[in-house]
Amino acid sequence: MSESLRYIQAVNAALTWALDSRSDTVYFGEDVALPGGPFGATKGLHKRFGSERIFDTPISETGFLGMALGAAMTGLRPIAEIMYADFTFVAMDQIVNQIANIRYSSAGRWKAPLVIRMQQGYSPGACAQHSQSIEAYLAHTPGLRVALPSTPDDAYQMLRTAVVSDDPVVVAEARMLYPTRGPVRTDAPVEPVGGARVVRDGRDATVVAWSRMVPAALAAADELAAEGIETEVIDLRWLNPLDFETVGASISRTGRLVVAHEANLTGGFGAEIAARAASECFTDLRAPVARVAAPDVPMPAAPALQKAVVPEAAHVVEAVRRTVNR
Amino acid sequence: MSESLRYIQAVNAALTWALDSRSDTVYFGEDVALPGGPFGATKGLHKRFGSERIFDTPISETGFLGMALGAAMTGLRPIAEIMYADFTFVAMDQIVNQIANIRYSSAGRWKAPLVIRMQQGYSPGACAQHSQSIEAYLAHTPGLRVALPSTPDDAYQMLRTAVVSDDPVVVAEARMLYPTRGPVRTDAPVEPVGGARVVRDGRDATVVAWSRMVPAALAAADELAAEGIETEVIDLRWLNPLDFETVGASISRTGRLVVAHEANLTGGFGAEIAARAASECFTDLRAPVARVAAPDVPMPAAPALQKAVVPEAAHVVEAVRRTVNR
Amino acid sequence: MGLPDDYRAMARIRRFEERLTALKDAGEIPGSIHLCNGQEAIPVGAARTLRDGDYVTATYRGHGWALARGVDMAGLFAEMMGRDSAVNGGRAASPYLSDPGRWFVGENSIVGAGVPIATGAALTAQRTGSGAVSVVSIGDGAMNQGNVHEALNMAAVLDLPLVLVVENNVYSEMSRIEDMVRVRQLAERAAGYGIPGRVVDGNDPDAVAEAVGEAVTRAREGSGPSIVEAMTERLVGHYSGDAQHYRPAGEVAAAREREPLARIRAAADADLAARLDVIDAEVAAEVEAAIAAARAVPYPDPATVKEYVYV
């Protein structure tokens, strides 16, 4: 069965599924219960599941991520919501030093089956403190799984996968994609963690993208096709576990790699993809690896300035052209 | 004039210089005043400069890094000490969302001339929460300068540069190098921010390293020289500003790149160096780029296990050999 | 300062934000805005006790503080319009404004994060002996962030000249204070830091000025920080576009009877009412002129986008 849902509705459906099918799940965060979440992700859940299962917390991200960890260690399966990815930084210790460590440091005697839901990315007029794409900070931290769904269906499937996973998973959604609509396979079996997806075939160049840059890359591929360049587009989906096999296989066909993300360039996760390619696909590469990313500036609020830094389809087009013409 | 000092003594000398020559500097952190710092970095400073200039804070890293920012914005030049780099994560918001942003988001109307001093890396028997190398988290954040001195002289020069800089600088020292001794040019003029350094010439391969991996790379180069492989070793010194020119020039001579750091591999700053090489030095590269780094595991405490993850000279030797034999 | 001055100061903020809302609805303001409608007596009362050189730090709900401290109104409009304003060149917009020229350390979009920063401004005042104080405003919900706790304790132990004004509007976004804390008043936390805490009517600029004034005097004398909790109500949503379905029926209507401007109006005799009418008209004219001036400011040049990251 497939329903046509908006991205944010798919999130809501996955959370409904989680609370409905697993009695050990609890959901908490700011304004998530009665108010239904600032973007409506938890609309109706409090009414349906009650305060035992979904409740509001004080504005205490360190407190409630730590609470998620302790609850996960002792038998619950918490889903904690960070309203904007930017706020992760007030609670980074609980993610990096606590949640990511406990299984390893206890030699597997504890586990931390919890989900941290957040959304990220710029939006017009939003300031630097509400605009970041923080996946690189997360993906550098061993012990975490990191999911970045780019479609309504993945918003549904990957969140369910996260809920079922016995490892801690951060699901970083794309706020700008919340209104996008698409088919969602609401009765599909829960998928295992991981797996990149080739979302468009092409022989001339490989574009690896995630989150908001996936639709941008697809739009770019359309434009490039019109001028005879066939672009293979890979939705990386999970930064951890990293499915570099799918990327490498594509590069072995195309010989050319462009990586696209919204986060700023230096130290972005695009560097990791490029580095692996430079190591594992060296003999296949026929042109320099290109990266499409925001330049290394905090996000300005004025749209006139944002336009000058936010990566879009046009930047992908330009990068692929440059790469193919080498 | 050059004095023979241990790394930690060079830090002490630089701080003495700062408090002595600049009346706007203040120094604070945990156990830094009367106790002289857990590693002796601030020994004697309280006696000499008094509580007006150097004082202890409560165990409140978010509080005192924010205090450093507010003080820097309003006219002081604070140096704040984070005892172990791992503790940065409890205060990450003040670094990423506050300190790094303020100059840009105010269109240059404020500046934040402050220094965050910390030390990092594993040591035998230390647990995962006292062992991290966190430079990749910092270097991905636009607005920060990031310094990683590898010698007593650089511990002195780079810290002085940081103090004089009008931008916020994180100086991440290498705890394991604190006992190493070397000549320190105590009367050298203060250097500008930035600049990698070729610390050994070689025509066969370029090794880019920083912090504790610089002496490891030099030891590796000695070993490799004995088998006829001439390794060029670059001490990157500053991750921001990033002097890729020096790296690129070396690759154009050697055609081969190995990057070495102690931090774990995935998303480490080595990826950024490799990615730049794959983009800017593509035609010069004659072999796959190799990275030497810890595998993606939290640091175990037992030395028997640490030995299996901590990168050392032998790993650099092996990587260079592999790269040269392609 | 007397009543007409307070009225004018509050009316400027109210009018500014009403017009801002209209501009937002008309598409002239790209980003999110958070209004202090109903809370104007707090920045206005507090500002009365401050001098040039005293620092103020606020939250995203900080337009009132910016205006009360003399930040240029046209510049604020231009900044929020995404123009190349003299305030922050379009880089900050509504929730992250600042102005060193008016010692406005600025707003902050991270809940509570301004308090440690304000502590730093207080450190500068203390170490340079400038005699300045550092006033920082946060919401009731922010009292549960670790950063506020750390900064308050540190300011206390260092005797820093800091005044924390808690604007208690009983909501954190869409959640009621009863779901956030188990204390009746947040000022009760002051005792845990060994500093004074007071609760005042935040809709009365005189009451605010008296309490903040006391704290400011204390701070200036080197006796350390204080907490002033100012009780107030939001007349509007948390942000532009907030439908406020979570607020009980009648709550906002009742608040409209108690809000600071309505109160003055209700108590005014004919004579005063006439003077207030004049002020309203003057304020309206000032605000329209500011909007016109703001509209004349160009949009920032995209070529400058990478400027100001580093010195």
Added chain:
Amino acid sequence: MGLPDDYRAMARIRRFEERLTALKDAGEIPGSIHLCNGQEAIPVGAARTLRDGDYVTATYRGHGWALARGVDMAGLFAEMMGRDSAVNGGRAASPYLSDPGRWFVGENSIVGAGVPIATGAALTAQRTGSGAVSVVSIGDGAMNQGNVHEALNMAAVLDLPLVLVVENNVYSEMSRIEDMVRVRQLAERAAGYGIPGRVVDGNDPDAVAEAVGEAVTRAREGSGPSIVEAMTERLVGHYSGDAQHYRPAGEVAAAREREPLARIRAAADADLAARLDVIDAEVAAEVEAAIAAARAVPYPDPATVKEYVYV
């Protein structure tokens, strides 16, 4: 439980740590160790009030809590020796131990970070109706970390079965409490969260058991969290190797008169003293046997180093 049992429980911890220090000096313990010498009455008194299934969370100074809650002594020695112990396989060592088999949520090497985690264990107890409580111990200095503040307020508002034990040894590493806070007692902060707070003699296991017991009962009944501040003194340095030059002359010597074991010894008549001698001998034998068992545990296999990162 009576006095001899308490004595034995405390003597076990003391002896464990004394031998640990010797092993450290002899090079058998690779990492840093933080001893609770002098503070043993706190875990021992508290543990008396707990049942199987109750959670305990501690700090790096948590050997006493681990032992008082029944974590295997030989396993602890082996873990700290960097061996493949059944406790944490050599991955945690002294400052980050844990044992799910004994509901020991574990130590933490980040100051204060255990309190939010303990809150989560309390959430599990509450939501599953298990009747368990979650006890968490921190130091006096940790009370100034934001994480503790956030967790306490959250536990209060959610009525979680949490008991925070503050082991106030008047030092944060090498800094005195007077330089850290402006309050006389940290338990005064409880009022700011709307929860009870008490101060007790932390060198008296009965006093600790009484106060913690009251808090535990309250928590079990669903009445929410409490703070118990236990006053104590460190007999040794912050960590192995700390020369303690920052402590005034005579302080440690005076503390040695007041410490829990010395106190019992001082008050003992000849009969009791003889029984205590027997206990000491038994404890010594137990500890030596544990060391011998620990030494028989192999070092972890480097080939397993990448195991346990993910399920």
